[in-house]
Amino acid sequence: MLRFLLRRLALAILVCLTVLVVSFTLTRLSGDLAVAIAGPNATAEDVAIIRKNYGLDRPLTVQFVDWAVHAAEGDLGRSYQYRAPVADLIRDRLPVTLILGLTGLVIALLTAIPLGVLAATREGTLLDRGIMLVALLGQAMPSFWLGLVLIIWFGLKLQWLPISGVDTWQGYILPGIVLAFSAIPALMRLTRAGMVDALASDYIRTARAKGLSLASIVLKHALRNAAMPVVSIAAVQLGFMLGGSIVIETIFALHGIGYLAWESILKSDFPVVQSVVLLLALIYIALTLLADAMNAVLDPRLRAV
């Protein structure tokens, strides 16, 4: 197990370094950043001043090393738009995105696991088909559109829930549901497939032969085995959800890091953009590493590798 985890850790570190390069290079795609920052009405002198002040006249490699060294120390540079350290901006906004992501994950798991279990125990029945149909419909739903439809229905027609901002905790409900929607189909299919396999296995036959109740068989024996891949995929899904929350945050006007990134992209505030890209990538890498470690601990077969 140790060898497996060390290999994964080495890979993760290598990926981190590459992501550092990628997030830096990404913002240099436009060619001349000084022109982009100066805006359409700037004169040649303005551009030259900006280039000098922001250190954009230095060679790219020098700029990169400068950024990478500071980033490693936790200094992500200064935002042009807010005239404040990027690290402070992110620290202020990150909680909103994390709460949103976790809300989405909890809603997704609370929906996907019971439905997946239910579908598996009634395999082949109308109920099973109905549940799988819901998964199929959910997969085809454009999340930004679902967000708007929910805003019209719940926020305006029924007036049950707040439709923008997070002044109260209820503000997280609608965005959480929309975010969960993107993860539910995959988690549901995975739970169902795992349960179908588990229910057909020998140890379940033994449990049945012992005369245990169906509830005990399903919840105590089958689910424990079926849940393993679901738990590790859930960590990965959380990573995707944090990355995908940019769309949801803009629709519901949640001031998390997704919204911050979107604003910064529109205003060519590239120190913020490259920092958010880097941060989301690092979170994803950490989550997949965690998922692998969990798998290794939970599944004895992996420990031998």
Add this chain to the structure above:
Amino acid sequence: MNLSVRSLATTLGGVIVGGVLLVAIFAPLLAPHDPYAQDLMRRLVPPEWMGGTPLNPLGTDQLGRDYLSRLLYGARISMLIGTMAVVTSGAIGITLGVLGGYFGGRVDDMVMFVITTRLSIPLILVALTVVALVGSSLTVVVLTLGLLLWDRFAVVARTTTMQVRNLDYIAAAQAAGASRVHILLREVLPNIVSHLVVVATLEMALAILLEAALSFLGLGVPPPLPSWGLMIAEGKDYMFFSPWVIMIPGITLFVLVLGINLLGDGLRDLLGAGRRV
């Protein structure tokens, strides 16, 4: 699942995808109006069944452009993005996956590293940044999505290549002195293609949804092009009083993606490409 229900679902998927493809090809013949022609005197006319006129069966948008015509032309953008992104990402992903799966060792380590790096990069954020910096156009969106969406192709191509690598017919080809290129293209690829077709449908659906999301955020296909995502974005300000402006393109998008997924599920069963997880 029951065979008849399955084949019905697959047929439905095929009809939807085929129908949208035909609409995309014949949009100029089918559209009652020019999708770009504005009529500022006739803005936000509701659809015919909601008190509109037969002149604009699905109403008009905030600039008085015929909604049905824009919707029909929008099919072109979605289908174009879907197919081109799949072709680009397929070429990248399959090449990487087959090489890693066949050669193993260092080559495979390298491929796994590239896949892991790609997966760790936040998709929507990077796509938005690229489009914002390079400039929004249909080509940029297609290329950006194509260059980002190859991960699932690579993962599936790699695993399936590993499975066929040690089979007898590969050994036979090697013994017969076939070149590596021959083995990869003529022996490996045909035997994993059924799995890749299923991935292609998933990626096509994803590319279409992502284009809509990027256009919705204002950094995808530029106006006045009639992208469905852009139509939803433009209708957003009027959705409280005229909900149909976002319902019509949204439902169309939903139905197309559903059709592609149904077709993909059907192909998976038909080609025996394994269970979906």
